[in-house]
Amino acid sequence: MPVPPRLRRLTTAALPVLAAVALTACNNAAYPNSIFHNHTEFNREVGTLFKILIYLGTAVFIFVEGLLLYVLFRYRRRSESDRPEHVHGNTTLEILWTAIPALILAFIAVPTVRTIFSTQAKARGDALQVEVIGHQWWWEFRYPQYKVTTADELYLPVGRTVNFSLKTQDVLHSFWVPQLGGKRDLITNHTNFLWFTPDSIGVAALNGMCVEYCGASHANMRFKTFTVTPAEFEQWAAHQASPAAYGAIAPAAPAGAAPATGAAPAATPAVATADTTKRGASVSAAPGAPAQVAADTGAAAATVQQAGYVSYPREKLPAWTIPKTPTPAGLTFNTALVGNADRGLKLLSTGQGGCVGCHMIAGNPVMMGVIGPNLTHVASRTTIAAGLYPNDAKHLALWIKNARMMKPGVIMPTLGKGQYDPVTKAVVPMGLTDEQIADIVAYLQALK
Ligand code: HEC
Ligand SMILES: [Cu+2]
Known part of the structure; x- marks a missing residue:
């Protein structure tokens, strides 16, 4: 039987859709949030259950819809005088259409209950x-x-x-x-x-x-x-x-840290001032270029080498993992400014900007806040503000200058001098200057 042209057109239209669905299931870079890449037993188990349900459901759907279409066609009204026959119950049919769904439900209940129990169970003790x-x-x-x-x-x-x-x-x-x-x-x-x-x-x-x-x-x-x-x-x-990789004043052995490795942190020396300016300069010379910062050879970098693996290498990050959130219009920072990590450390330690009230930097005894994220190794992270911006000099500076414009509603106040705070709806009169922010950024970037 030749395929009717309309059906053929329909198939041609359906193919790209199917291909797109298949791609969703396979392409990690294009669909990083897909639930079809399973990397744990938890997801595999749920995935198996999902497949059983989808396949069974599809079979039932095709059967029921097929039957419906058949009946619609087979018993359609053929002439004006056609009248439907009156039927009063059919016990066999009623038993069948109650029993079959009940059986199907009982059948899918087995893997469903098993999955619920195994994913809700207590974790093993050595987890x-x-x-x-x-x-x-x-x-x-x-x-x-x-x-x-x-x-x-x-x-x-x-x-x-x-x-x-x-x-x-x-x-x-x-x-x-x-x-x-x-x-x-x-x-x-x-x-x-x-x-x-x-x-x-x-x-x-x-x-x-x-x-x-x-x-x-x-x-x-x-x-x-x-x-x-x-x-x-x-x-x-x-x-x-371990305590902060830069400027920690009382390096102590990390209490209770994993015994096997942790050699480096305890050996971290107090910061040598000679490295300070060099580090500050090199950090701000490369705004927005995290790879360069990572390759830096300052005091902190030496610590990094001793410790071996510190964090996922930035240069290996796939492009899709780097956020592209646009920065707010009208919020600018002079990226030509050369910050100095030592000055940044002093600014924070003397309470400038109130960072002390909210942020912790282990090894810096005044930085004891617990309201905001722990900044001890902030430079080891690839993003800031919960994945919103890449962790580089430019975004750090804009963040410190006006966090509330960078991310609506945050507790962290707008700190840049003369900046408009969208929460208090007022201009910050006595905030940090761009020079001070550049220094703070240089310090934060040394906290690998
Ligand atoms: C009132 C509390 C508060 C003050 C003061 C404050 N922060 Fe924050 N900070 C926060 C909070 C809360 C966040 C997390 C915001 C978010 O991601 O939603 C944050 C985030 C950050 C981040 C991003 C960290 C990350 O890993 O995402 C940096 C860097 C930072 N603050 C630096 C500073 C500096 C430097 C100062 C002082 C000049 C300062 N903060 C003052 C509360 C504060
Ligand atoms: Cu939430």
């Missing part, structure tokens, strides 16, 4: 513990076994089960890394749990996000997950647990 604390609008990650506190970037060793305990500091949030599993809510005054075992290395910078509406910047509450080798993880954790 890596990670506390996730949701804040409006950023993520705090704590690794109690390693004495690490960081923000917006998760590092997970491959092959080890990780057990998240999920809490919130304020309103409801929800934690989700599509390629790893989830999603699970962060509920006020209640701890939720979620565990899984990442099983693939090199799937760089998996996207995570808040998936429960939580206020003005809900859509700007993202994070990244790096799945690394166990050895890299131990080194990363030891480094994160």
Whole structure:
């Protein structure tokens, strides 16, 4: 039988759609938030259940719709005088159409209940513990076994089960890394749990996000997950647990840090002033060029070498992991300014800008705040402001100058002198000058 031209046209139209759907399932770069790349047993299990349901559902759909079309066609009205026959019940049919759906439901209940039980079960005792604390609008990650506190970037060793305990500091949030599993809510005054075992290395910078509406910047509450080798993880954790890589005045052995590696932090010397100017200069000479900053050979870089793996190498980040959020119109910064890390350190340590009230920098005894993200190793992160901007000199400067224009509703105040604060609706009279901000940025960039 020749295919009718209309059907052929329909098929031609359907093919690209099907191809697009197939691509969604395979192309990591184009669809980094796809749930079809499974990198944990959690996601595989849910994926298997999903497939069973989709295949069965499709079969039922085709059968029912086919039957419907057949009946519509077969028993259509053929003439004006046609009258439908009256039927009064059919016991066999009624039993069948009750029994078949009941059987189908019982059949899918088995894998469904099994998956619910296995994904809600308690994590194994030797799991890596990670506390996730949701804040409006950023993520705090704590690794109690390693004495690490960081923000917006998760590092997970491959092959080890990780057990998240999920809490919130304020309103409801929800934690989700599509390629790893989830999603699970962060509920006020209640701890939720979620565990899984990442099983693939090199799937760089998996996207995570808040998936429960939580206020003005809900859509700007993202994070990244790096799945690394166990050895890299131990080194990363030891480094994160160590005091600031620059300007720490009382370097102490990181209490309770992983024993195997952590040699470097304890050996970090007090900062040599000779390196200070060099470092400050080289940092600001390359605004917006993180790779160059990473390749820098200052005092901090020497520490980095000793510690081995510190963080995911910036130059290996796939292009799609670097945020392209436009900066607010009218907010500018003189990127030609050369900052000085030592001056930046002094500005922060004398309470300029009030950073001390909100941010922690271990090794800097005045920086003890816990309202904002821990900045001890802020330069080891690839983004700032919960994944909104790349972590480079330009964006750091704009952020410090006017965080509230960079991200609607943030608690961090607008700090640039003469800047308009969109929350207080007033101009900041006594804020930081661009020169001071450049110095602070140079200091922050030394905190690898
Ligand atoms: C009132 C509290 C507060 C003050 C004061 C404050 N910050 Fe913040 N800061 C925050 C909060 C909250 C965030 C997280 C915002 C977000 O991502 O939603 C933040 C984010 C940051 C970030 C981005 C960190 C990251 O990993 O995303 C940097 C850098 C930063 N602040 C530097 C500073 C500096 C430098 C000062 C002082 C000049 C300062 N902050 C003053 C609360 C504050
Ligand atoms: Cu949220």
